[in-house]
Amino acid sequence: MTARLFPRRLARLLLGLVLYGIAISMMVRAGIGLSPWDVLAQGLSIKTGWAFGLMTNLIGLVVLLFWIPIRQRPGLGTILNVLLIGPSAQLGLTLIPQQTQLWAQVPLFAGGLVLLAVATGLYIGPQLGPGPRDGLMTGLHTRTGWPIWVVRTGIEVTVLIVGWLLGGNVGFGTLAFAVLIGPLCTLTLPLFAIHLPTAATTDAAENELETRTT
Template identity: 40%
Template sequence: MSRARWVPAFTARWEGWRRLVRDLVVIQAGFALYGLAIDLLVRSRLGTSSWVVLEAGITNHVPITLGQSVIAVSVLLILVVVPCREPIGWGTLANMIFIGVWVDLWRPLVPATPDELTPGALTVRLSYLALAVLTMGFATGIYVGVRAGAGPRDSLMLAVARLAGISVRLSRTLIEVTVVALGWLLGGPVGVGTVVFAVTIGPSVQFAFRVLHVEPDPRRPAGSHRRTGSG
């Protein structure tokens, strides 16, 4: 009987202080845009990404902000994937903390969309949704390009795929459906925007990768960086 190959729990490549400082600045720019995209999704009031449905649903029952909910879910996922021997990097830990921080920082700065009865309100809300998809695509391209570790949600996807012996695509689909269902039960913002986001975020990320000249990490299987939600 073959023995499972041991995988280190933490991966890091030291390439000097100058490279580290540059990567920290770049990855924070990606996290800032990601947090902005989440707030745009919520403000659109058309529905959000699957993970934000869950995270916003949690805030209906626990007295915390959306950003704090994002951080709490990320911490829980890290506690799950580390025992599963899914490799993480310093970028994984930074993702766990800073996207939620940026969500709360941007929140008061993103204007609310007009009431439904206001002329042109739907156009504004659709614009928020489109801008959120484009912004999150570029945010993903920026921080994935640093190659400092997959986000907690992608790490869960990879762990499930590896342990269950299924494709990354099927793993992601099962997780997304489960997360949306849980978020909906908690009163999270499910709507037409949830479907639009799920269909368009992939092309948005692919477009950003092309513009930013980002290549998937060659140490990962093809498709492992496909994303449909926050980190």
């Protein structure tokens, strides 16, 4: 049963990761602030001259290395997260022009934020492995026993400050992201969840199949 669901799960994962990158590029081009990790990627991109998408990939890879001491195991979704979000974000930056007028910036950012929440539901729903940043958060929570919100806040405040010092865009969009992304994902995660059969359900289905074929 689980094997039959795999193509559907993989398709949703790939679509979610590509849309996630496009959503990031929309918020970058809006120019009114970014999420903490994207502020860091933009700041590093400014300082190094490397493409934003490439920097997003490299940050994901570095974060993934931090999984080793906290004994987290990556899944297929984790690896594809590192590989796909950066290129899709770079593609979006190529296609979407920079906005400088508030009447265009706000709708573009809002659209990117909503799309990012949808993309999050699509790539998490298949349960093929968390993104490197999410895995770092949950891994530190498991190893330290600190509350999830403490770990997440500590990580995101740190990367936000570093990214801002490097020249990343911190604005009222950053605040909007912090306030709204949680409630939006609360709506999209159950909407796009793929419910995998439990072991008991799988055994029952296999027994029924054997009965019908004998």
